[in-house]
Amino acid sequence: MIKEEEIWKILEKIRDPELGVSIVKMGMIKKVELKNRKVLVECELTTPACPLKKEIEESIREELRKIDGIDDVEIKTTAKVLPSRRVLPEDILPNVKNIIAIGSGKGGVGKTTVSCNLAIALAQNGAKVGLLDGDIYGPSVPKMLAIKEPVRTDGKKLIPPEVHGIKVISIGFFITEDTPLIWRGPIISGALRQLFTDVDWGELDYLIVDLPPGTGDIPLTLAQTLPNAHGVIVTTPQPAAYSIAMKALMMFRKLNLNVIGVIENMSYFICPHCKGRVDIFGSGGGKELADKLGVSFLGGIPLDTEIRIGSDEGIPIVVSNPSSEAAKAYHEIAKRLAGKLSIISYKLLKT
Numbered sequence: 001m002i003k004e005e006e007i008w009k010i011l012e013k014i015r016d017p018e019l020g021v022s023i024v025k026m027g028m029i030k031k032v033e034l035k036n037r038k039v040l041v042e043c044e045l046t047t048p049a050c051p052l053k054k055e056i057e058e059s060i061r062e063e064l065r066k067i068d069g070i071d072d073v074e075i076k077t078t079a080k081v082l083p084s085r086r087v088l089p090e091d092i093l094p095n096v097k098n099i100i101a102i103g104s105g106k107g108g109v110g111k112t113t114v115s116c117n118l119a120i121a122l123a124q125n126g127a128k129v130g131l132l133d134g135d136i137y138g139p140s141v142p143k144m145l146a147i148k149e150p151v152r153t154d155g156k157k158l159i160p161p162e163v164h165g166i167k168v169i170s171i172g173f174f175i176t177e178d179t180p181l182i183w184r185g186p187i188i189s190g191a192l193r194q195l196f197t198d199v200d201w202g203e204l205d206y207l208i209v210d211l212p213p214g215t216g217d218i219p220l221t222l223a224q225t226l227p228n229a230h231g232v233i234v235t236t237p238q239p240a241a242y243s244i245a246m247k248a249l250m251m252f253r254k255l256n257l258n259v260i261g262v263i264e265n266m267s268y269f270i271c272p273h274c275k276g277r278v279d280i281f282g283s284g285g286g287k288e289l290a291d292k293l294g295v296s297f298l299g300g301i302p303l304d305t306e307i308r309i310g311s312d313e314g315i316p317i318v319v320s321n322p323s324s325e326a327a328k329a330y331h332e333i334a335k336r337l338a339g340k341l342s343i344i345s346y347k348l349l350k351t
């Protein structure tokens with residue numbers, strides 16, 4: 001009769017597909033229980049949005065099924081997100097494990113739409129997520145998520161409203177739509193800092209920060225405020241995409257923010273009538289661009305009228321139509337991003 005120790009030995013040979021390290025050595029296997037020819041394995045992943053979840057589960061099942069004397073394999077998968085940033089003593093967000101700033105070298109490429117859908121997609125996988133609207137002059141997150149109620153406070157901190165499973169804060173909650181902001185530099189910096197420090201974020205696995213357009217003073221100030229954050233660049237497939245994305249890359253690098261990768265928005269067109277896919281700009285451009293920049297390609301999102309409608313009506317497509325191709329694309333990107341952050345976290349843990 002097989003023993004539990006032998007099962008541990010078999011599991012030790014299974015490696016995380018991306019890191020090549022044994023899943024037992026990584027501490028992923030929390031429990032092995034053998035009862036009447038049935039084995040129960042408890043597996044803890046480094047993110048609930050793990051892109052390799054199925055692959056890892058399948059490998060465990062396949063290896064254990066080979067054993068004589070085992071008829072059934074049950075896998076219970078949980079997740080505990082690791083921090084991809086070093087929390088320093090003076091850290092303004094000590095309870096936030098991962099901070100991801102979404103930027104681009106140009107306005108109107110879809111940063112806010114990507115930020116909202118990506119944040120919700122991560123939360124739909126079971127992660128604790130916050131979204132900070134870093135656009136002080138033109139905050140568009142409140143409208144994109146149809147948040148109208150006033151922000152409450154507990155007397156000490158602001159309580160961020162929660163929609164579609166994410167906590168959200170925006171300067172737009174404190175000004176009316178037709179009040180132009182005419183604040184100057186130091187006040188802007190102070191206001192931005194308050195969005196981080198005066199908000200009760202609680203514990204967060206991921207904080208997504210939607211940066212304002214371009215590489216001007218505000219995005220720079222904002223990125224400077226982010227302690228040990230990572231950056232993601234949003235581009236569109238146009239001839240000038242390279243130089244635009246390069247500007248964003250330079251901005252992040254100037255601030256010592258590690259750039260995880262590129263998301264290509266409006267990559268291809270989804271016909272609203274037949275729902276067919278048209279590669280207007282050819283295919284593979286996003287990947288080529290990421291290679292040229294020397295960063296990862298996180299994926300492409302279609303140009304889809306339903307995405308625009310979702311933004312206008314305040315219900316992002318990952319909520320309004322989760323089975324759409326666009327929603328699936330956001331989910332794939334969320335998983336790829338979470339996977340990349342997990343690798344960084346694991347390496348950080350080992351240093």
Ligand SMILES: Nc1ncnc2c1ncn2[C@@H]1O[C@H](COP(=O)(O)OP(=O)(O)OP(=O)(O)O)[C@@H](O)[C@H]1O
Pocket residue numbers: 106107108109110111112113114135138140211212213214265266301302303304305307308309311312
């Ligand atoms: N993939 C898409 N398909 C269709 N419409 C999209 C897509 N992505 C964004 N949009 C639309 O494009 C417009 C601009 O998007 P968004 O506001 O997200 O861009 P942005 O980069 O944040 O802009 P800004 O630089 O002004 O902050 C919005 O109307 C949005 O609904």
Ligand SMILES: [Mg+2]
Pocket residue numbers: 111112113135140210211212213
């Ligand atoms: Mg925006």
